Amino acid sequence: MTQPSWWQRFDVRGVFWRHLLRFGILNVPPWIEPVVMASWSLFFMFWGPARRAVIRNLGVIKPGSFATVNFFRCYRLFWNYAWTIADNVRFKERRIIPDWEFTGWDHFQEMQQRDGAILLTAHMGSYDLGAHLFSETSSRRIVMVRAPETNPETRAFEQDRAAEGLRIEFNTRSTDLAIDLLSIIRDGNIVAIQGDRVTGEIGFLPATVFGRATRVPAGPFALALAARVPIYPVFVVRLGRRRYRLMTARPIELVRSRDRDDDFRRAVEQWVGELEHVIRECWSQWFTFEPYWPELVA
Amino acid sequence: MNVVVNRPEARWLPSRHRFALAQLVAFARLRQSDQQIENAPDHLILPIDRDQSAAEVYAVAVWVFVTVAAYLTALLPMPLPLAIIAAIPLASVILHLPIVLGGPILRLILGDNDHIKIVSVATMSLLIVWSFYIAHGDSWARFAAWFFFAVLACNAIAAVILWLMRGVVRAEESRCAR
Numbered sequence: 372m373t374q375p376s377w378w379q380r381f382d383v384r385g386v387f388w389r390h391l392l393r394f395g396i397l398n399v400p401p402w403i404e405p406v407v408m409a410s411w412s413l414f415f416m417f418w419g420p421a422r423r424a425v426i427r428n429l430g431v432i433k434p435g436s437f438a439t440v441n442f443f444r445c446y447r448l449f450w451n452y453a454w455t456i457a458d459n460v461r462f463k464e465r466r467i468i469p470d471w472e473f474t475g476w477d478h479f480q481e482m483q484q485r486d487g488a489i490l491l492t493a494h495m496g497s498y499d500l501g502a503h504l505f506s507e508t509s510s511r512r513i514v515m516v517r518a519p520e521t522n523p524e525t526r527a528f529e530q531d532r533a534a535e536g537l538r539i540e541f542n543t544r545s546t547d548l549a550i551d552l553l554s555i556i557r558d559g560n561i562v563a564i565q566g567d568r569v570t571g572e573i574g575f576l577p578a579t580v581f582g583r584a585t586r587v588p589a590g591p592f593a594l595a596l597a598a599r600v601p602i603y604p605v606f607v608v609r610l611g612r613r614r615y616r617l618m619t620a621r622p623i624e625l626v627r628s629r630d631r632d633d634d635f636r637r638a639v640e641q642w643v644g645e646l647e648h649v650i651r652e653c654w655s656q657w658f659t660f661e662p663y664w665p666e667l668v669a
Numbered sequence: 670m671n672v673v674v675n676r677p678e679a680r681w682l683p684s685r686h687r688f689a690l691a692q693l694v695a696f697a698r699l700r701q702s703d704q705q706i707e708n709a710p711d712h713l714i715l716p717i718d719r720d721q722s723a724a725e726v727y728a729v730a731v732w733v734f735v736t737v738a739a740y741l742t743a744l745l746p747m748p749l750p751l752a753i754i755a756a757i758p759l760a761s762v763i764l765h766l767p768i769v770l771g772g773p774i775l776r777l778i779l780g781d782n783d784h785i786k787i788v789s790v791a792t793m794s795l796l797i798v799w800s801f802y803i804a805h806g807d808s809w810a811r812f813a814a815w816f817f818f819a820v821l822a823c824n825a826i827a828a829v830i831l832w833l834m835r836g837v838v839r840a841e842e843s844r845c846a847r
Contacts, residue, residue, distance in 0.1 A: 401789075
Protein backbone atom coordinates (compact mmCIF):
# COMPACT_ATOMS: atom_id res chain seq x y z
CA MET A 372 0.00 0.00 0.00
CA THR A 373 1.40 3.42 -0.93
CA GLN A 374 1.84 5.96 1.84
CA PRO A 375 -0.56 8.92 1.41
CA SER A 376 0.96 12.35 0.88
CA TRP A 377 1.13 14.63 3.93
CA TRP A 378 -1.46 17.01 2.47
CA GLN A 379 -4.01 14.20 2.18
CA ARG A 380 -4.38 14.42 5.95
CA PHE A 381 -6.17 17.72 5.31
CA ASP A 382 -8.40 16.38 2.54
CA VAL A 383 -12.07 16.46 3.55
CA ARG A 384 -11.94 12.72 4.31
CA GLY A 385 -8.45 13.00 5.82
CA VAL A 386 -7.49 12.05 9.35
CA PHE A 387 -6.82 15.66 10.42
CA TRP A 388 -10.54 16.36 10.74
CA ARG A 389 -11.08 13.24 12.86
CA HIS A 390 -8.35 14.43 15.24
CA LEU A 391 -9.84 17.92 15.29
CA LEU A 392 -13.31 16.59 16.10
CA ARG A 393 -11.92 14.44 18.89
CA PHE A 394 -9.99 17.45 20.23
CA GLY A 395 -13.23 19.45 20.21
CA ILE A 396 -15.12 16.75 22.09
CA LEU A 397 -12.42 16.71 24.78
CA ASN A 398 -12.05 20.50 25.09
CA VAL A 399 -15.16 22.45 24.07
CA PRO A 400 -17.43 23.43 27.01
CA PRO A 401 -21.04 22.39 26.25
CA TRP A 402 -22.29 25.96 26.63
CA ILE A 403 -20.07 27.09 23.72
CA GLU A 404 -20.83 24.02 21.57
CA PRO A 405 -23.69 25.62 19.56
CA VAL A 406 -21.41 28.53 18.53
CA VAL A 407 -18.64 26.11 17.55
CA MET A 408 -21.07 23.89 15.62
CA ALA A 409 -22.60 26.83 13.76
CA SER A 410 -19.14 28.11 12.77
CA TRP A 411 -17.80 24.78 11.56
CA SER A 412 -21.00 23.90 9.70
CA LEU A 413 -20.54 27.18 7.85
CA PHE A 414 -16.87 26.37 7.19
CA PHE A 415 -17.81 23.02 5.61
CA MET A 416 -20.16 24.82 3.22
CA PHE A 417 -16.91 25.53 1.33
CA TRP A 418 -16.80 21.80 0.53
CA GLY A 419 -18.12 22.50 -2.97
CA PRO A 420 -18.76 19.00 -4.40
CA ALA A 421 -20.72 17.92 -1.31
CA ARG A 422 -22.67 21.18 -1.13
CA ARG A 423 -23.64 20.98 -4.79
CA ALA A 424 -24.58 17.28 -4.49
CA VAL A 425 -26.79 17.94 -1.46
CA ILE A 426 -28.50 20.86 -3.20
CA ARG A 427 -29.15 18.69 -6.30
CA ASN A 428 -30.47 15.80 -4.20
CA LEU A 429 -32.76 18.21 -2.35
CA GLY A 430 -34.05 19.41 -5.72
CA VAL A 431 -35.35 15.88 -6.34
CA ILE A 432 -36.68 15.29 -2.83
CA LYS A 433 -38.47 18.63 -2.90
CA PRO A 434 -39.58 19.09 -6.51
CA GLY A 435 -40.06 22.70 -7.55
CA SER A 436 -37.86 24.02 -4.75
CA PHE A 437 -35.52 26.94 -5.39
CA ALA A 438 -31.73 26.40 -5.40
CA THR A 439 -31.30 29.39 -3.03
CA VAL A 440 -33.67 27.85 -0.49
CA ASN A 441 -31.91 24.50 -0.90
CA PHE A 442 -28.60 26.25 -0.17
CA PHE A 443 -29.91 27.15 3.30
CA ARG A 444 -31.40 23.66 3.65
CA CYS A 445 -27.92 22.36 2.83
CA TYR A 446 -26.56 24.38 5.78
CA ARG A 447 -29.18 22.76 8.02
CA LEU A 448 -28.08 19.34 6.79
CA PHE A 449 -24.41 20.16 7.50
CA TRP A 450 -25.43 21.42 10.96
CA ASN A 451 -27.21 18.13 11.69
CA TYR A 452 -24.26 16.17 10.38
CA ALA A 453 -21.85 18.11 12.61
CA TRP A 454 -23.94 17.35 15.72
CA THR A 455 -24.40 13.73 14.71
CA ILE A 456 -20.71 12.94 14.23
CA ALA A 457 -19.92 14.91 17.41
CA ASP A 458 -22.44 12.81 19.40
CA ASN A 459 -20.88 9.69 17.98
CA VAL A 460 -17.35 10.70 19.04
CA ARG A 461 -18.66 11.91 22.42
CA PHE A 462 -20.02 8.43 23.03
CA LYS A 463 -16.76 6.76 22.02
CA GLU A 464 -14.54 9.09 24.06
CA ARG A 465 -16.71 9.95 27.07
CA ARG A 466 -19.43 7.25 27.02
CA ILE A 467 -22.14 9.94 27.05
CA ILE A 468 -25.30 8.80 25.33
CA PRO A 469 -28.10 11.03 24.04
CA ASP A 470 -31.80 10.79 24.89
CA TRP A 471 -33.37 7.95 22.93
CA GLU A 472 -36.98 7.76 21.82
CA PHE A 473 -38.24 4.65 20.12
CA THR A 474 -41.13 4.31 17.69
CA GLY A 475 -42.14 0.93 16.33
CA TRP A 476 -41.00 -0.54 19.64
CA ASP A 477 -42.96 -3.77 18.98
CA HIS A 478 -41.08 -4.35 15.74
CA PHE A 479 -37.79 -3.53 17.46
CA GLN A 480 -38.43 -6.05 20.23
CA GLU A 481 -39.61 -8.64 17.73
CA MET A 482 -36.33 -8.20 15.85
CA GLN A 483 -34.33 -8.83 19.01
CA GLN A 484 -36.34 -11.93 19.89
CA ARG A 485 -35.95 -13.60 16.51
CA ASP A 486 -33.23 -16.08 15.69
CA GLY A 487 -31.37 -13.84 13.29
CA ALA A 488 -32.49 -10.80 11.34
CA ILE A 489 -31.23 -8.13 9.00
CA LEU A 490 -31.37 -4.50 10.08
CA LEU A 491 -31.56 -2.32 7.01
CA THR A 492 -30.90 1.36 7.45
CA ALA A 493 -29.78 4.47 5.57
CA HIS A 494 -27.07 7.13 5.81
CA MET A 495 -29.18 9.08 8.29
CA GLY A 496 -28.90 10.34 11.82
CA SER A 497 -26.34 8.56 13.87
CA TYR A 498 -26.13 5.10 12.37
CA ASP A 499 -23.02 4.33 14.43
CA LEU A 500 -24.55 5.59 17.67
CA GLY A 501 -27.68 3.50 17.01
CA ALA A 502 -25.57 0.41 16.47
CA HIS A 503 -23.60 1.12 19.65
CA LEU A 504 -26.85 1.53 21.59
CA PHE A 505 -28.10 -1.73 20.17
CA SER A 506 -24.91 -3.59 21.05
CA GLU A 507 -25.12 -2.31 24.63
CA THR A 508 -28.81 -3.01 25.21
CA SER A 509 -29.40 -6.20 23.25
CA SER A 510 -28.51 -9.76 24.10
CA ARG A 511 -28.03 -10.37 20.38
CA ARG A 512 -24.71 -9.64 18.74
CA ILE A 513 -24.85 -7.02 16.03
CA VAL A 514 -22.46 -6.94 13.10
CA MET A 515 -22.29 -3.77 11.04
CA VAL A 516 -21.45 -3.89 7.35
CA ARG A 517 -20.19 -0.70 5.82
CA ALA A 518 -17.93 0.81 3.21
CA PRO A 519 -14.39 1.38 4.50
CA GLU A 520 -12.88 4.84 4.78
CA THR A 521 -11.04 5.66 1.55
CA ASN A 522 -8.12 7.36 3.31
CA PRO A 523 -5.82 4.72 4.92
CA GLU A 524 -4.89 6.96 7.88
CA THR A 525 -8.55 7.72 8.55
CA ARG A 526 -9.35 4.01 8.33
CA ALA A 527 -6.62 3.20 10.86
CA PHE A 528 -7.85 6.01 13.15
CA GLU A 529 -11.40 4.63 13.11
CA GLN A 530 -10.28 1.04 13.62
CA ASP A 531 -8.22 2.06 16.67
CA ARG A 532 -11.26 3.72 18.19
CA ALA A 533 -13.95 1.18 17.35
CA ALA A 534 -16.29 0.55 20.27
CA GLU A 535 -15.94 -2.65 22.23
CA GLY A 536 -18.58 -5.29 21.60
CA LEU A 537 -19.32 -4.01 18.13
CA ARG A 538 -18.08 -5.91 15.13
CA ILE A 539 -17.64 -4.03 11.86
CA GLU A 540 -17.20 -5.75 8.52
CA PHE A 541 -16.29 -3.93 5.32
CA ASN A 542 -18.19 -4.58 2.12
CA THR A 543 -15.05 -4.85 -0.03
CA ARG A 544 -14.63 -8.64 0.19
CA SER A 545 -18.11 -9.51 -0.99
CA THR A 546 -17.93 -13.29 -1.57
CA ASP A 547 -16.23 -14.24 1.71
CA LEU A 548 -18.30 -11.70 3.58
CA ALA A 549 -21.60 -13.13 2.29
CA ILE A 550 -20.71 -16.56 3.73
CA ASP A 551 -19.60 -15.02 7.04
CA LEU A 552 -22.79 -12.96 7.33
CA LEU A 553 -24.98 -15.96 6.55
CA SER A 554 -23.27 -17.85 9.33
CA ILE A 555 -23.68 -14.89 11.74
CA ILE A 556 -27.43 -14.71 11.03
CA ARG A 557 -27.87 -18.47 11.37
CA ASP A 558 -26.24 -18.21 14.80
CA GLY A 559 -29.18 -15.98 15.78
CA ASN A 560 -27.44 -12.61 15.48
CA ILE A 561 -28.29 -9.41 13.64
CA VAL A 562 -26.54 -7.94 10.63
CA ALA A 563 -26.90 -4.17 10.09
CA ILE A 564 -26.46 -2.87 6.56
CA GLN A 565 -26.93 0.54 4.96
CA GLY A 566 -29.30 -0.03 2.08
CA ASP A 567 -29.86 3.37 0.56
CA ARG A 568 -26.90 3.71 -1.79
CA VAL A 569 -24.39 1.63 -3.68
CA THR A 570 -20.76 2.35 -2.84
CA GLY A 571 -17.89 0.76 -4.75
CA GLU A 572 -18.13 -2.43 -6.76
CA ILE A 573 -21.01 -4.18 -4.99
CA GLY A 574 -24.05 -5.92 -6.42
CA PHE A 575 -27.14 -3.78 -6.89
CA LEU A 576 -30.83 -3.92 -7.73
CA PRO A 577 -32.70 -1.35 -9.80
CA ALA A 578 -35.04 0.91 -7.84
CA THR A 579 -37.15 4.00 -8.30
CA VAL A 580 -36.69 6.56 -5.53
CA PHE A 581 -38.71 9.79 -5.65
CA GLY A 582 -39.80 8.84 -9.17
CA ARG A 583 -36.27 8.55 -10.57
CA ALA A 584 -34.28 5.46 -11.48
CA THR A 585 -31.40 4.55 -9.19
CA ARG A 586 -29.79 1.50 -7.58
CA VAL A 587 -29.88 -0.03 -4.10
CA PRO A 588 -27.48 -2.67 -2.72
CA ALA A 589 -28.55 -6.22 -3.57
CA GLY A 590 -26.67 -7.78 -0.63
CA PRO A 591 -29.29 -7.38 2.15
CA PHE A 592 -32.08 -8.82 -0.01
CA ALA A 593 -30.00 -11.77 -1.26
CA LEU A 594 -28.88 -12.44 2.32
CA ALA A 595 -32.46 -12.35 3.62
CA LEU A 596 -33.56 -14.78 0.95
CA ALA A 597 -30.65 -17.15 1.63
CA ALA A 598 -30.97 -17.02 5.42
CA ARG A 599 -34.82 -16.97 5.36
CA VAL A 600 -34.98 -14.08 7.81
CA PRO A 601 -36.94 -10.81 7.60
CA ILE A 602 -35.43 -7.40 6.97
CA TYR A 603 -36.24 -4.70 9.54
CA PRO A 604 -36.03 -1.12 8.22
CA VAL A 605 -34.53 0.92 11.08
CA PHE A 606 -33.76 4.63 10.94
CA VAL A 607 -31.98 6.81 13.50
CA VAL A 608 -33.15 10.40 13.33
CA ARG A 609 -31.75 13.37 15.25
CA LEU A 610 -34.54 15.31 16.99
CA GLY A 611 -32.41 17.97 18.63
CA ARG A 612 -29.31 18.41 20.73
CA ARG A 613 -28.37 15.01 22.19
CA ARG A 614 -31.81 13.67 21.31
CA TYR A 615 -32.50 10.91 18.80
CA ARG A 616 -35.39 8.77 17.65
CA LEU A 617 -34.93 5.16 16.61
CA MET A 618 -37.72 4.20 14.21
CA THR A 619 -38.35 0.57 13.37
CA ALA A 620 -40.76 -0.13 10.53
CA ARG A 621 -42.81 -3.20 9.61
CA PRO A 622 -40.46 -6.04 8.58
CA ILE A 623 -39.93 -6.91 4.94
CA GLU A 624 -40.61 -10.62 4.50
CA LEU A 625 -38.98 -12.11 1.42
CA VAL A 626 -41.05 -15.06 0.27
CA ARG A 627 -39.21 -17.40 -2.05
CA SER A 628 -41.12 -18.08 -5.28
CA ARG A 629 -40.23 -19.32 -8.75
CA ASP A 630 -39.51 -15.80 -9.94
CA ARG A 631 -36.51 -14.59 -7.93
CA ASP A 632 -36.45 -11.20 -9.66
CA ASP A 633 -40.07 -10.63 -8.68
CA ASP A 634 -39.28 -11.54 -5.03
CA PHE A 635 -36.54 -8.92 -5.01
CA ARG A 636 -38.68 -6.34 -6.79
CA ARG A 637 -41.45 -6.56 -4.17
CA ALA A 638 -38.96 -6.34 -1.29
CA VAL A 639 -37.13 -3.39 -2.86
CA GLU A 640 -40.45 -1.59 -3.41
CA GLN A 641 -41.35 -1.94 0.28
CA TRP A 642 -37.88 -0.78 1.34
CA VAL A 643 -37.98 2.20 -1.02
CA GLY A 644 -41.43 3.12 0.32
CA GLU A 645 -40.04 3.29 3.88
CA LEU A 646 -36.92 5.11 2.70
CA GLU A 647 -38.85 7.75 0.78
CA HIS A 648 -41.19 8.32 3.72
CA VAL A 649 -38.32 8.90 6.15
CA ILE A 650 -36.26 11.02 3.74
CA ARG A 651 -39.30 13.17 2.91
CA GLU A 652 -39.89 13.80 6.63
CA CYS A 653 -36.21 14.09 7.61
CA TRP A 654 -34.52 15.44 4.46
CA SER A 655 -32.09 17.44 6.62
CA GLN A 656 -30.60 14.21 7.94
CA TRP A 657 -29.96 12.21 4.83
CA PHE A 658 -26.20 12.43 4.75
CA THR A 659 -25.57 11.73 1.09
CA PHE A 660 -22.77 13.97 -0.07
CA GLU A 661 -22.71 12.66 -3.64
CA PRO A 662 -25.36 13.02 -6.34
CA TYR A 663 -27.71 10.14 -5.48
CA TRP A 664 -29.39 9.60 -8.81
CA PRO A 665 -27.18 8.64 -11.81
CA GLU A 666 -28.91 11.28 -13.93
CA LEU A 667 -27.69 13.98 -11.51
CA VAL A 668 -24.10 12.89 -12.10
CA ALA A 669 -24.58 13.33 -15.83
CA MET B 670 -23.91 6.48 33.01
CA ASN B 671 -27.27 6.34 34.82
CA VAL B 672 -30.42 6.35 32.72
CA VAL B 673 -34.14 6.71 33.41
CA VAL B 674 -36.41 4.52 31.31
CA ASN B 675 -39.97 5.34 30.23
CA ARG B 676 -40.41 8.36 32.50
CA PRO B 677 -40.95 11.38 30.17
CA GLU B 678 -41.04 13.76 33.15
CA ALA B 679 -37.41 12.82 33.86
CA ARG B 680 -36.47 15.38 31.17
CA TRP B 681 -36.92 17.90 34.01
CA LEU B 682 -34.62 16.26 36.51
CA PRO B 683 -32.45 19.05 37.96
CA SER B 684 -29.45 16.74 37.66
CA ARG B 685 -29.84 16.86 33.86
CA HIS B 686 -29.00 20.59 34.01
CA ARG B 687 -25.70 22.40 34.56
CA PHE B 688 -26.39 25.85 36.01
CA ALA B 689 -28.33 26.52 39.24
CA LEU B 690 -30.85 28.79 37.52
CA ALA B 691 -31.69 26.07 34.99
CA GLN B 692 -31.83 23.45 37.75
CA LEU B 693 -34.33 25.58 39.67
CA VAL B 694 -36.55 26.05 36.61
CA ALA B 695 -36.31 22.30 35.88
CA PHE B 696 -37.27 21.50 39.46
CA ALA B 697 -40.38 23.71 39.17
CA ARG B 698 -41.31 21.96 35.90
CA LEU B 699 -40.68 18.54 37.42
CA ARG B 700 -43.14 19.25 40.27
CA GLN B 701 -45.80 20.22 37.73
CA SER B 702 -45.26 17.19 35.50
CA ASP B 703 -47.44 14.67 37.35
CA GLN B 704 -50.12 14.71 34.68
CA GLN B 705 -49.88 12.27 31.74
CA ILE B 706 -47.59 13.58 29.00
CA GLU B 707 -49.19 13.50 25.55
CA ASN B 708 -47.49 11.99 22.49
CA ALA B 709 -45.10 9.98 24.63
CA PRO B 710 -42.92 7.66 22.52
CA ASP B 711 -43.23 3.85 22.65
CA HIS B 712 -40.06 3.62 24.69
CA LEU B 713 -37.80 6.28 26.15
CA ILE B 714 -34.25 6.28 27.55
CA LEU B 715 -33.09 9.47 29.28
CA PRO B 716 -29.49 9.56 30.51
CA ILE B 717 -28.63 11.61 33.56
CA ASP B 718 -25.89 13.98 32.57
CA ARG B 719 -25.51 17.60 33.65
CA ASP B 720 -25.20 18.87 30.08
CA GLN B 721 -28.20 17.06 28.65
CA SER B 722 -30.62 20.01 28.47
CA ALA B 723 -30.75 21.51 24.98
CA ALA B 724 -32.76 24.58 26.08
CA GLU B 725 -30.21 25.45 28.75
CA VAL B 726 -27.19 24.98 26.49
CA TYR B 727 -28.68 27.00 23.61
CA ALA B 728 -29.82 29.77 25.99
CA VAL B 729 -26.36 30.09 27.56
CA ALA B 730 -24.63 29.90 24.16
CA VAL B 731 -26.82 32.69 22.74
CA TRP B 732 -26.37 34.82 25.87
CA VAL B 733 -22.57 34.44 25.83
CA PHE B 734 -22.34 34.98 22.06
CA VAL B 735 -24.50 38.13 22.12
CA THR B 736 -22.54 39.49 25.10
CA VAL B 737 -19.17 38.98 23.37
CA ALA B 738 -20.55 40.40 20.09
CA ALA B 739 -21.80 43.49 21.98
CA TYR B 740 -18.39 44.05 23.61
CA LEU B 741 -16.65 43.72 20.23
CA THR B 742 -19.15 46.04 18.52
CA ALA B 743 -18.41 48.72 21.08
CA LEU B 744 -14.65 48.23 20.65
CA LEU B 745 -14.51 48.31 16.85
CA PRO B 746 -13.66 51.77 15.44
CA MET B 747 -16.29 51.83 12.68
CA PRO B 748 -19.93 52.84 12.18
CA LEU B 749 -22.36 50.80 14.29
CA PRO B 750 -24.00 48.75 11.48
CA LEU B 751 -20.60 47.76 10.09
CA ALA B 752 -19.28 47.03 13.58
CA ILE B 753 -22.23 44.67 14.25
CA ILE B 754 -21.59 42.81 10.98
CA ALA B 755 -17.87 42.48 11.78
CA ALA B 756 -18.49 41.53 15.42
CA ILE B 757 -20.57 38.44 14.61
CA PRO B 758 -17.78 36.33 13.02
CA LEU B 759 -15.20 37.90 15.37
CA ALA B 760 -17.24 36.83 18.42
CA SER B 761 -17.16 33.27 17.13
CA VAL B 762 -13.36 33.46 16.67
CA ILE B 763 -12.88 34.97 20.16
CA LEU B 764 -14.95 32.17 21.74
CA HIS B 765 -12.75 29.62 19.98
CA LEU B 766 -9.52 31.14 21.40
CA PRO B 767 -9.57 29.61 24.92
CA ILE B 768 -10.17 26.20 23.34
CA VAL B 769 -7.62 26.50 20.55
CA LEU B 770 -4.93 28.07 22.75
CA GLY B 771 -5.71 26.34 26.04
CA GLY B 772 -6.48 22.85 24.69
CA PRO B 773 -3.00 22.05 23.27
CA ILE B 774 -1.29 23.43 26.40
CA LEU B 775 -3.50 21.31 28.65
CA ARG B 776 -2.80 18.32 26.44
CA LEU B 777 0.95 18.85 26.89
CA ILE B 778 0.67 19.23 30.67
CA LEU B 779 -2.15 16.83 31.58
CA GLY B 780 -2.16 14.41 28.66
CA ASP B 781 -4.71 13.58 25.98
CA ASN B 782 -7.74 13.58 28.29
CA ASP B 783 -11.02 15.38 28.91
CA HIS B 784 -10.20 19.05 29.70
CA ILE B 785 -13.70 20.45 29.40
CA LYS B 786 -14.00 21.50 33.04
CA ILE B 787 -10.73 23.47 33.00
CA VAL B 788 -11.47 25.12 29.63
CA SER B 789 -14.99 25.93 30.81
CA VAL B 790 -13.82 27.60 34.06
CA ALA B 791 -11.04 29.48 32.24
CA THR B 792 -13.39 30.77 29.53
CA MET B 793 -16.02 31.91 32.03
CA SER B 794 -13.32 33.57 34.17
CA LEU B 795 -11.97 35.48 31.15
CA LEU B 796 -15.51 36.54 30.31
CA ILE B 797 -16.07 37.79 33.87
CA VAL B 798 -12.81 39.78 33.80
CA TRP B 799 -13.71 41.30 30.42
CA SER B 800 -17.26 42.09 31.60
CA PHE B 801 -15.84 43.75 34.73
CA TYR B 802 -13.66 45.96 32.54
CA ILE B 803 -16.57 46.85 30.19
CA ALA B 804 -18.99 47.46 33.09
CA HIS B 805 -16.66 50.15 34.47
CA GLY B 806 -16.41 51.92 31.11
CA ASP B 807 -18.77 54.48 29.62
CA SER B 808 -19.65 52.79 26.32
CA TRP B 809 -23.17 51.50 25.68
CA ALA B 810 -21.79 47.93 26.00
CA ARG B 811 -21.71 48.44 29.78
CA PHE B 812 -25.44 47.60 29.77
CA ALA B 813 -24.60 44.18 28.28
CA ALA B 814 -21.98 43.74 31.00
CA TRP B 815 -24.45 44.72 33.71
CA PHE B 816 -26.93 42.24 32.30
CA PHE B 817 -24.15 39.63 32.31
CA PHE B 818 -23.55 40.22 36.03
CA ALA B 819 -27.31 40.29 36.71
CA VAL B 820 -27.60 36.78 35.23
CA LEU B 821 -24.63 35.61 37.32
CA ALA B 822 -26.29 37.09 40.43
CA CYS B 823 -29.59 35.32 39.63
CA ASN B 824 -27.67 32.08 39.21
CA ALA B 825 -25.99 32.58 42.58
CA ILE B 826 -29.37 33.23 44.25
CA ALA B 827 -30.78 30.10 42.55
CA ALA B 828 -27.81 28.11 43.89
CA VAL B 829 -28.60 29.28 47.44
CA ILE B 830 -32.31 28.40 47.03
CA LEU B 831 -31.39 24.95 45.68
CA TRP B 832 -29.01 24.39 48.59
CA LEU B 833 -31.75 25.31 51.06
CA MET B 834 -34.20 22.98 49.27
CA ARG B 835 -31.67 20.21 48.68
CA GLY B 836 -33.68 17.63 50.64
CA VAL B 837 -36.90 18.29 48.68
CA VAL B 838 -35.01 18.31 45.37
CA ARG B 839 -33.32 15.00 46.17
CA ALA B 840 -36.63 13.42 47.20
CA GLU B 841 -38.35 14.63 44.02
CA GLU B 842 -35.49 13.31 41.88
CA SER B 843 -35.60 9.94 43.62
CA ARG B 844 -39.38 9.74 43.11
CA CYS B 845 -39.00 10.39 39.39
CA ALA B 846 -35.91 8.33 38.74
CA ARG B 847 -36.63 5.29 40.88
